[in-house]
Amino acid sequence: MGRESLPFARDPGLWELLNTRWNPVSFEKELFGILPLLSGSLLVTLVATIIAVPLGVFSAIYIAEIARPAEREILKPFVELLAGLPSAVIGFFGLIVLAPLIKKRSICPPAKPQSPEPCGSR
Numbered sequence: 001m002g003r004e005s006l007p008f009a010r011d012p013g014l015w016e017l018l019n020t021r022w023n024p025v026s027f028e029k030e031l032f033g034i035l036p037l038l039s040g041s042l043l044v045t046l047v048a049t050i051i052a053v054p055l056g057v058f059s060a061i062y063i064a065e066i067a068r069p070a071e072r073e074i075l076k077p078f079v080e081l082l083a084g085l086p087s088a089v090i091g092f093f094g095l096i097v098l099a100p101l102i103k104k105r106s107i108c109p110p111a112k113p114q115s116p117e118p119c120g121s122r
Helices: 004-018 035-066 069-084 087-107
Strands: none
Touching: 035 069
16 A cells, blocks of 8 residues: 555655645646545534533433433433434434435525525515
């Protein structure tokens, strides 16, 4: 693997990986910058952590300390089932079910070419 990657290390060079553009199939010049990929991954991880940690901690506190025994009997197995699902399955569910619903409700229908009215007024 090292021998096969040596031509890339020489031309365009390893510093090219720090570029801000990713276009590996360009007809002019291939660009292999991974900074957009890294920054996007870090941003998504940060947002997910900001949402998931408080939700998980407060859910655990509620189930352990506040919920009545009848609520606890329902919520605890539900949370355990969610914890057992792989994140890829949950992501696939979001892709197949939630993404079309969000797209349908958030994008305006095509406007007439000469119509000056904004999307919210339809």
